[in-house]
Every structure is written in C-alpha cells, then in structure tokens.
Amino acid sequence: MIQRVPRGAIPYLLLLPGIGWLVLFYLYPALQLFLVSLWTGNITQGYQQTWNFGIYAEGFNEYWPWIVRSAAYGGLATLLAFLLGYPLAYTIAFKGGRYKNVLLFLVIAPFFTSFLLRTISWKIILADNGLVLGPLKQLGIIPQDFQFLATPVAVIAGITYNLLPFMTLPLYVALEKVDFRLLEAARDLYAGPWRPGGAIVGAIGGGILAFLAALVVEINPLLPVAVAAVVGALIGRYLISESFVRITFPLSLPGVFAGSLLTFIPAVGDFVNADLLGNVRTQMIGNVIEARFLKITDYPMASALSFILMAAIIIGVLIYARILGTEELTGGRA
C-alpha cells in the first residue's frame, strides 16, 4: 500500500537534499574553519583552541592593503565585464534573431576548456616576447621593455575574461524578458533619442573608466580621461535612447544585480589570475590565504582572513542591494 505524503510536507521534502548538501559541505566546514581561526600554535608544536579573537584585528591590520586591492581589482573587473557584457547580452537578446542560440553557445563555449588552461594560454599569448607583443616589438611599435604580464592590467583583464559569461548570461536572461511592446509604448509616449543625456552619461562613464585605468597603471590620467570622455560622449549620444534609459535598463536591473554579484564575488576571492598573470605587487587576498594555508601552514590566520573576506563581501553585497533597491528587483510585471 502506498502511503501518501501530506501535501504540506512536499516543499520541505524537496528542500531536504539541498539543505543537507549545504549543511554537510558548507555550514559544517565553515564552522570548522571558524574554530580553526581561533587556534594558537604552529604545525610542528601543534595547535590549541585558545579563542584568540585578536587574530581578526591582527589579520585586518596586517593585510588590509590586499583586501582593498582585491576589492579594487574585483570591482574593476566587474565594471569591465558589465561594460563588455551588457552590449553583448543586449545584442543577442534584441538583435540575435535566429542566431540567438548560436551566440549564447559562443558565450559559454570557453567553459568547455579548463579555467586554469585558459589563463595559462593568456600567459603564453601575452608573454613579453609572445604571439602579440613579440611582433609589435620587432616592428618597433612598442618599446622593448614593455610588458603586459605581471601588471595589474593583466590581472584585471584575466579576471574579466574568465568571469565575463557570469555577467553576460544573467543580463541576457533579464533583457530577453523585456517585452518589445513596452518599447513601442515608450516611443508612442514620445521617448526618442536621448542625445544630451546620453552624451553626459557616456562622458562621465568613459572618464571614470579612464581615470581608474590610469590609476592602476600609474600614469598621468589627464589625457586618457579627456580622450575617453569624448569617445564616451559620442557613444552615449548616438547609442542611448530614452526608451532604453526609462524602460529597458530599469527592467534589466535584476540581471545587472545578479550578474555583478556572480562576477564580483568570485573575482574578489580569485588568486589564479593574480598568480599566473601578475607579480608580487598585484597579489590579492586570495593569494595570501592560499600561501598561508598551503605554504606557511599558518591555519589560524588563513582561516581568519577567509572569514574577514566573507564578511566584507556580505556587507558589500547588502549595501549594494540596498542601493539598487530590492523593490525594483522584485517589482511585479503587468
């Protein structure tokens, strides 16, 4: 005889495997990690549980530059991925036509190769005398001592490249849902080109981007900012319409939110790109944690730094969610 499951229990039963998985492989290790962070001692003499909360202050004081650098690299990579991914997702969603699926496949195609392998291939392609820089140097277009690897730009570019699909896909999903009839309605209600606004937004966007880039590569920002502002203004002036600003973009905000989190969180914790494409001066907090765990075997500090990073990300995300407005994200559709 079949015993019927009470209807009310079904959602909980369905949740059970997921919750079980999280408890076993996330909550329990996290708790363990937390306990480890409060140890004192070293690998040769052994560790004691001393509830040494002071390690958090110590870790923060000692490693805040790495945390700030991680946040900066992660933030820039997210911004870049957004600037690259949004037009990409927009084009696929609105102009893709019957090639939509092919284009989407191309977006995720890199995933078929290992993340590590792709990053190593960047290293080969962009090496000082590699496929790209070698010929340019021979032709005298760039100076002999120019290098791309071992710079912050390389690390940020690598992170951006590796995480671009995580930005593009949620953006695509959000944009694909935007009803084109809403855009017709907007045009019907006099939403036309957005020339002055678009120019201003483009100029500001381009300017900020160039300023940040100049800071990272440590050059005088004046000229790049001016050039980028003019280019941005032109792009904004002719590409941004009023219906985009008022309808499409607000309706794609859930995708912006999801995409930027999916990009930013792994970006901040990344150490592979900094390891393979950077140098000692571009190390991120992930590199420190990795070294503490695996090379120095300073388990308490490694654990404490992991928790500091986690806390920082959670706080950052909460602030971000508040700024973007949760109501906007969950707003009902007509």
Place this chain on the structure above:
Amino acid sequence: MADVAVRLVQLTKRFGGDTTGRRVAKYVDDANADQGFLAVDHIDLDVNEGEFFSLLGPSGCGKTTTLRMIGGFEQPTDGRIELQGEDVTYLPAYKRNVNTVFQNYALFPHLTIYENVAFGLRRRKVSDADVKKRVTEMLELVELPGYEARKPGQISGGQAQRVALARALVNKPAVLLLDEPLGALDLKLRKQMQIELKRIQQEVGITFIYVTHDQEEAMTMSDRIAVMNHGHYEQLGDPEVLYERPRTRFVAGFLGVSNLLPASADGRDDRYANFRLSDGTAVRVPIAVIQDRAGTLALGVRPEKIRLLEEKDESPAGYNRVAGRIVHASYLGVSTQYIVQLKDGHRVTVYEQNVTRATKAELWSSGEDVVLCWAPEHCFVVEDAGGMAAAEADRELAAVV
C-alpha cells in the same frame, strides 16, 4: 464639412518580399514570387475630427497594420499619411501627436500607475505641477483616483485597461489609436468598458480610431465604421447604413446575420426594381437600394425583418411574399429562430419576437409550410462578384471570427 483628422492616401504595406532594390531586381523575372504578403492594399480614407471611427474586420484583414502605420510603428511600403493636414508618413512615432492604447496595455511594470500616466508628459518636459494636475484629472476621468502609488502588477485587467487609456489620453493627442483594447476582458466588463469608452470619447472630444474584430463592439461605439477584408475596406459608413444597406456579401455576412438569395433582374418601374428568385418568385426592391451596385447582384434581407405567415394570411400591400417550409426552430427566450427552406433549396434564417406567438403550442414547428413576407424597403442588394462559392469561404471566415 468636418475637418479631417487623419487622411490615408493610397496607403500600402507589404510584408516579407523585400522592397529594397536588389532583392526585387533578383526576382523581377519570376512574376509574383517573393512579393510577400500584401497586408494593406492602397487604402484611401478620411477620418474626421472628433469622430469615433472603427476599423472592423477578421484577423489578417490589415486593420492592425493600418493602425500601426498611423501610429508610426510600421513604415508604409507606399502611400501617405496625413495628420491634421500635415504629412507624417516618415515621422517617427515619438514625434507624432498620436497616442495608442495597446492590445495588451503594455503598461510599464516597474513604474507606478502615476508614473505610467505621467510618462508622456515627462518626455515632453511638462512642469511637475502640471503633470500632477493632469495625471490626477485623467485618473479621475477613468475612475481610478487613489491608485497612483500602485504598480501595474497590483491592479486588475479592467483597471489596467483604464490606466492604458489614461496614459494615452493625458497627452491630449490629435488622434487616439486603440488596438482591440477590450479583447482581453471578459464579456460583462467589455460591455461596461464599451459604454465607458464612448462616454470618455465624447467628454474629451478627441478623435478615436478603434480596431476590432467584434462587430457588435464596433456598432455600439462608432460614428463610422470601415469594414476591412483582404487589405482594403469593402464599405465605409454609419453603423446602420452598414447593417441595413451592406454593399458586399462580405459586409452583409460580417455584420450580423443576413439572408442572401441569388436573383436576376426582371425589369423595373419608376420606384421599384423587380427581381426573380431562382424558384421563380418575383421580389420587389426600391430602386434607391440598387442604384450604385454593379456586377453580379444578390438580394438580402435581415432575419428580424421577415414575418412568417400562413398561406391564407394577408400581407400588407406591396410586401414581398416567398413560400417555404420550416426545417428548424429554436426557442431563444426573447425570440425564436427559424430556419426556413425555400422551394429552390436555399435556407433563410428568420427571427421572430416571442410576442404574438409565445407558448410552445403557438410557435411554428418544423415541417409546417409558411410564407415569408417583408417590406421591399427592407431588402438590400450586395455585389456578389465572387459568386456563391467564394461567399461560403467568407461566411466561414466570419463565423470563425
């Protein structure tokens, strides 16, 4: 003569088959191949200022495409659109002084009702104070005051409909376009909204161009109707002219039920033309009714105009009399619907109000011989170019719609 709000001149829209030089040239020898689908076929139309005008027709007749061209959402393949005397054929939608109520409302889900209604005013840089005044007024007009802060997801379909109307009307457009706006509502709400729409139109005095496939809806609200079929309109006129004097078989079939009988002309006197039905019966029709009709003609009469008599009964002088036999009777409460077969096999539908005969025993029953009689003035004559075969197809189409 009233001012013209919208004038369409030879307006044409062809979908598919490209009209750009190269592709047309490529297929130029291949007769009509890849000519695409002719959705709107050289329409000439004047819509008067302040008029409630309907484009009525089955799906695929080109009514929505015509509306979308007026709104600026489709580029005409050929022809011209004038708005209050100004050529707007190539003016983008956002520069046209025309607003649209879309079929599925297309309210902006992320904006409040207030901001939805204010959208057009804000794009036109109307001052905040004026926006507030006009939006409030408009929400009162559509009887939705107090809904300002809600989102479109939080109101019903009927309310969304009103918001869509307010959002368009608040801009005081020269012409308001409505694309089957009541299609998604249930019957009762639709009837309510029809009356409401007409009230609002009279109140604001703006020209409405209304697209629908529902003949009753069009008749209820419209000052004039253009009945469309295959990319052009077959007849244009007041609802009662379209109903009482349909010009073509399609119009007769699309607006209400009609009985069409093939007939041949058989002389005329100074007031009446004589026709002979295929069973040999002579029928009289006022000359005024056939004046501008050409080609093959068929005779029509609406079911409610026919009275059923017994053979021995007298009919008023001059009335047409045709003999037949009841083959089917269905009691509908307010009236009874009879199907009467004539001697030549044609079937005629007759509605009789349940007044003189109301009880079961008094009603006609199938198998009884009857005489159909109606006034000559109740006849109409349609052009029947396609003949009966094409007519059947049209009737089926109309029945489906």
